[in-house]
Amino acid sequence: MAESEFPELNPGFLDSASGTWRKPVSANEERIYNILTPHPRILACQGIAEMDYDDCLILEYHSNGDLWTYLLNNDPPPLANRINWALEIAEGLSYIHSKAVVWADAHLSNVLVTRDLHVVLADFAFSLISPSPFHALTTLPPPIFACPKGYYGRTSNRVDIFAFGVMLFALLMRRFPWTTNLNPRLDEQIQAMHTHGEYKWDVIEDKILKDYFGPVVEKCFKIGYTNGKEIFDDMKEIGAKWFQEVENKQ
Structure with missing residues (x-):
């Protein structure tokens, strides 16, 4: 399983095929999402995508941005x-x-x-x-x-x-x-x-x-x-x- 060296500093990218946001896995962020989701005021996390380079959190994408x-x-x-x-x-x-x-x-x-x-x-x-x-x-x-x-x-x-x-x-x-x-x-x-x-x-x-x-x-x-x-x-x-x-x- 691959993991980025500094995943917490990588904002991620839009995966156009799935319409989700992919963010390199940070062990801490994965743990926090497991504690906080699901909740209507928290960005939805749909799991982890195992990839050849960086494994990624699968996050709901919102086109309106921040x-x-x-x-x-x-x-x-x-x-x-x-x-x-x-x-x-x-x-x-x-x-x-x-x-x-x-x-x-x-x-x-x-x-x-x-x-x-x-x-x-x-x-x-x-x-x-x-x-x-x-x-x-x-x-x-x-x-x-x-x-x-x-x-x-x-x-x-x-x-x-x-x-x-x-x-x-x-x-x-x-x-x-x-x-x-x-x-x-x-x-x-x-x-x-x-x-x-x-x-x-x-x-x-x-x-x-x-x-x-x-x-x-x-x-x-x-x-x-x-x-x-x-x-x-x-x-x-x-x-x-x-x-x-x-x-x-x-």
Whole structure:
């Protein structure tokens, strides 16, 4: 059985014959998928294809690509869609944490958009099972999503919690914290990361969205949650109130 030397770094390829995504097997990612699937918010893994070169995970393919690219390359989706995506990401994160898994690489490029415009979470090559709160999480997501190092030891889920706050902020505001858009240069991301390291938080300008979702964003940035279920519970309650207000105004 063949296995790539660094499978976790290989994004894989589309197998046009089967319409599936093939990704070189990583023992860790295979183990994580076995723990997490099936679930409607997790990318479906259909097993392993034994090949002459690299054995591959057989993953469901979503032609809409990842959420970050989708947001950049399409007309701005309605706010209701973006809030629903945040709710679905929170649902997936809640499930991941319920299985004692830390995603550890949470960002919008690892969220895929399905054909019916829902989202699923993907890429678990760097995920961990039941790590200690003092585990040195060395995964390097795009800098804008990076959890401040000062939170080391707060909770093993801290990197996922902080990254969810960044994703929620970006989906609500159509820009990342401390930037002006959804496509910040690398130096802008690094500067935002340093600002977060000083425990300074950008705020939601829209008063209504700030009143509803601002507390969730701030609580994520301050690691006021201990797991994804707490985030999802708040998001469900707040989201229901927001959608009710929108309906009442129509």
